[in-house]
Amino acid sequence: MAEQTVVSATETTAPTAPGETALWVERTGTRAYTGRSSRGAEVLIASQGVPGAFTPGELLKIALAGCSGLSADFPLSRKLGDSFDATIRVSGDADRENEVYPQLDEAFELDLSELDEEARERLLVTVQRAIDKVCTVGRTLKAGTKVTLSFDVDG
Incomplete structure (x- = not known):
């Protein structure tokens, strides 16, 4: 399992390394944020049920499926050609008592x-x-x- 450590802002900060894409989220409303990258990408993040936005757990699942797809793309295109179709479905129920996803399941759909x-x-x-x-x-x-986790606070 992932370990989380909380540190103060004066103890350490995690600056973006040279050449690394900066990532951040900005609050846009009650339980609503916009995720941004220094490359200009945006994603809406909110509570479950908010139209047009992903929950953080959904983004985790999409990140997994997207990473698997990108990792598989070269061997698949080499064998199937550049125009092959693929869908990667990802699912997994959260364990709300412990606030974790104990299992994530991916399914590639390929012809x-x-x-x-x-x-x-x-x-x-x-x-x-x-x-x-x-x-x-x-x-x-x-x-x-x-x-x-660090905090950069005023006052």
Whole structure:
């Protein structure tokens, strides 16, 4: 499980490393935030049921599926061509008593009908290896990570 450490702003800060994309969220209303990146991307984050916004847990799941997709893209496009279709569905219920997702399940939807059984199996093994090797989000979730929190406050 991920470990969370709370530190004061005077103890340590986590500046963005040179070349790293800066990420932050800004409060836009009651239990509503906009996530932003220094590359100009935005995502709406709010409580469950707010139209047009993701919950933080949904973003976690989407990050996992997106990372798996990007990690698998090269071996899949090499075998299926650049215009292949893929959908990665991700699900997992939260354990509200402990506020964790004990399990997240991903399901790739791919049309591999043009490949024979042996070629399909080889491709899926290659895709699994690529995801296991380079999907940072999945690797982080599986390994757990230390999370620090600091406060930069006025007064």
